[in-house]
Amino acid sequence: MSSVLDLQAVTVRRGTKTILDSVDWQVNEGERWVILGRNGAGKTTLLQIAAARMHPTAGSADLLGERMGRTDVFGLRPRIGLASAALAEQIPASETVRNVVVTAAYGVTGRWTETYEEFDTERADDLLAAFDVLPLADRLFGTLSEGERKRVQIARALMTDPELLLLDEPAAGLDLGGREELVGALSELAADPASPVLVLVTHHVEEIPPGFTHVLLLKDGGVHRAGPLHEVLTAENLSAAFGLPLFVAHGGGRWMARAAR
Numbered sequence: 001m002s003s004v005l006d007l008q009a010v011t012v013r014r015g016t017k018t019i020l021d022s023v024d025w026q027v028n029e030g031e032r033w034v035i036l037g038r039n040g041a042g043k044t045t046l047l048q049i050a051a052a053r054m055h056p057t058a059g060s061a062d063l064l065g066e067r068m069g070r071t072d073v074f075g076l077r078p079r080i081g082l083a084s085a086a087l088a089e090q091i092p093a094s095e096t097v098r099n100v101v102v103t104a105a106y107g108v109t110g111r112w113t114e115t116y117e118e119f120d121t122e123r124a125d126d127l128l129a130a131f132d133v134l135p136l137a138d139r140l141f142g143t144l145s146e147g148e149r150k151r152v153q154i155a156r157a158l159m160t161d162p163e164l165l166l167l168d169e170p171a172a173g174l175d176l177g178g179r180e181e182l183v184g185a186l187s188e189l190a191a192d193p194a195s196p197v198l199v200l201v202t203h204h205v206e207e208i209p210p211g212f213t214h215v216l217l218l219k220d221g222g223v224h225r226a227g228p229l230h231e232v233l234t235a236e237n238l239s240a241a242f243g244l245p246l247f248v249a250h251g252g253g254r255w256m257a258r259a260a261r
């Protein structure tokens with residue numbers, strides 16, 4: 001098994017604040033990870049490191065076999081798909097859905113003067129179809145519902161055929177139906193051996209798609225526990241990571257958690 005991500009003692013400091021504190025984390029081919037932790041635990045910062053969007057203050061980060069700081073990040077970034085609220089904000093509301101996806105092949109968020117190959121347009125349409133949003137291809141991104149936008153963003157993140165796909169809270173703001181559709185789509189993605197390695201940040205264990213294999217519990221910028229879901233996602237570990245007594249259950253491929261009474 002080759003290592004897709006290998007973080008050793010990764011630390012991120014801003015001013016006097018230590019946001020990530022000596023994080024060790026290895027992700028291998030074929031794995032599907034979920035990252036859980038309280039607000040402010042450092043999840044988004046960790047994803048920024050994994051996406052080659054941020055350098056550690058200390059420690060080493062090897063992404064797809066390339067050491068951050070010794071490699072050209074512009075060559076690395078197209079190999080890593082990222083969908084996050086911060087990236088979504090950069091997408092012009094006046095862009096068509098098809099262009100939102102196709103422009104990822106060119107590393108831009110708004111169509112300008114590029115000319116696109118037919119191959120790119122066909123790939124964009126295939127990805128939109130995979131996430132059930134192809135009928136919206138000619139609509140303006142700004143007119144979509146939140147759930148439709150999330151699915152378009154994931155299609156966009158897959159456009160460059162990345163080896164690693166990072167999803168930062170893709171179900172945030174979705175209603176129950178939207179969440180369940182997204183969980184279903186991500187479960188299908190997880191089951192496909194041709195899919196990239198997946199890393200999903202979420203606040204809710206109910207959003208863990210069936211087929212995900214590993215979990216990283218972040219607490220105060222450090223790794224509380226990391227490993228196979230069924231070993232690590234226990235009431236004891238989740239309670240410690242979130243700082244309150246929790247009851248955790250698993251059934252039908254899904255997880256649930258609530259305060260222990």
Ligand SMILES: Nc1ncnc2c1ncn2[C@@H]1O[C@H](COP(=O)(O)OP(=O)(O)OP(=O)(O)O)[C@@H](O)[C@H]1O
Pocket residue numbers: 014015017019037038039040041042043044045046
């Ligand atoms: N540039 C910065 N300067 C100072 N503090 C920062 C900076 N960026 C992030 N932080 C702080 O680092 C902590 C971790 O932030 P991060 O966004 O990674 O957490 P998170 O786990 O994704 O949180 P949430 O679940 O609320 O989205 C927070 O307390 C945040 O305020």
